[in-house]
Amino acid sequence: MRNMFPALPLVLVAVLLATSPAHAQPYPSKLIRLVTGSAPAGGSDLTARAIQPKLAAALGAQMIVENRAGVAGMLANEFVAKAAPDGYTLLLQPGSFVTVSTQLNSKTQWEPTKLLAAIIQVSAYDFVMVVHPSVPARNLKELVAVARAKPGALSFVSTGVGSNFHLAGELFKLKTKTDMLHVPYKGSAQALVDLVAGRAEVMFIHVPVVLQHIQSGRLRPLGVTGAQRNRLLPDVPTIGEALIKGYEVTGWEGIYAPAGTPRDVIVRVNAAAASVLATPELKEAWHAKAVEFHLNTPEAFAAKTRDEYEKNAALIKAAAIKPEL
Numbered sequence: 001m002r003n004m005f006p007a008l009p010l011v012l013v014a015v016l017l018a019t020s021p022a023h024a025q026p027y028p029s030k031l032i033r034l035v036t037g038s039a040p041a042g043g044s045d046l047t048a049r050a051i052q053p054k055l056a057a058a059l060g061a062q063m064i065v066e067n068r069a070g071v072a073g074m075l076a077n078e079f080v081a082k083a084a085p086d087g088y089t090l091l092l093q094p095g096s097f098v099t100v101s102t103q104l105n106s107k108t109q110w111e112p113t114k115l116l117a118a119i120i121q122v123s124a125y126d127f128v129m130v131v132h133p134s135v136p137a138r139n140l141k142e143l144v145a146v147a148r149a150k151p152g153a154l155s156f157v158s159t160g161v162g163s164n165f166h167l168a169g170e171l172f173k174l175k176t177k178t179d180m181l182h183v184p185y186k187g188s189a190q191a192l193v194d195l196v197a198g199r200a201e202v203m204f205i206h207v208p209v210v211l212q213h214i215q216s217g218r219l220r221p222l223g224v225t226g227a228q229r230n231r232l233l234p235d236v237p238t239i240g241e242a243l244i245k246g247y248e249v250t251g252w253e254g255i256y257a258p259a260g261t262p263r264d265v266i267v268r269v270n271a272a273a274a275s276v277l278a279t280p281e282l283k284e285a286w287h288a289k290a291v292e293f294h295l296n297t298p299e300a301f302a303a304k305t306r307d308e309y310e311k312n313a314a315l316i317k318a319a320a321i322k323p324e325l
Helices: 010-019 044-060 070-083 095-099 140-151 162-176 188-197 207-214 264-277 279-288 299-320
Strands: 032-036 063-067 090-092 117-126 127-131 155-158 180-183 202-206 220-224 251-258
Touching: 032 044, 032 070, 044 063, 044 090, 044 117, 044 251, 044 264, 044 279, 063 264, 070 090, 070 095, 070 117, 070 251, 090 095, 090 117, 095 117, 095 162, 095 251, 095 299, 117 264, 117 299, 127 207, 155 162, 155 188, 162 180, 162 202, 162 299, 180 188, 188 202, 188 207, 202 207, 207 220, 251 264, 264 279, 264 299
Parallel strands: 032 063, 032 090, 155 180, 155 202
Antiparallel strands: 090 251, 117 251, 127 202, 127 220
């Protein structure tokens, strides 16, 4: 057999062989970092840690969850976007960190669909609008009447400017032509304490977080933000069916990689994550929290990210929401 590289030095031949496709390391062949912008025990941190062991096993690799909390998810976004596009640095974020924070908390134009590669959406969930019992409203129509009678007198609290809970309230205000004072907090704990104590009147929040307060009568649910009723609150109507046709605000989480990550890696992680989310253990965990998962392709998730980014941009403009920079 003739020498394939007759005129090349032996060192260069070795380099060519080592970098050829036949000698490339199969993915994955080293530790994978699953980065989240949530603090430990925060929303997406809990999701990441629920998924991580099974996803590592499905991929046949070691995987760690890495918290890079700060600037409403932007520290994690930027860290992953600048990482090598090789599939060893992944991002698990809530949709608001990807499609809202990138517009309100970045000093430069930060378009997620250009800087991140969508892999798979791993959850979807709605919120509930609750009021303190001191508010003289038993339903949404009565709340609108109260808000219109005293513009700005009702305060609605959220976990921060640009959060899903803030946007849900702003959309409600726009659709009902009401004026409620937005009071942002740094997280849900203190906001909920003040709401239960009657120092605030209205809040949009995850159903499991306030379910106990609803059951005890400390808070009154008026409507849920999804397209269908929440399984944990089957007697509470959606805002769309009770008052505002077409009103829908839902949260979601998804996994991304740096833009430019090879297609075969994206497909591999998508398939592995889908198999993990189909296991009885995670199905039951998601069901208990009234969280949904529907199998989706990288292309479908990329389209959802783009659509949400554009929709939220329009809402931010219409509600005149100002960045927190």
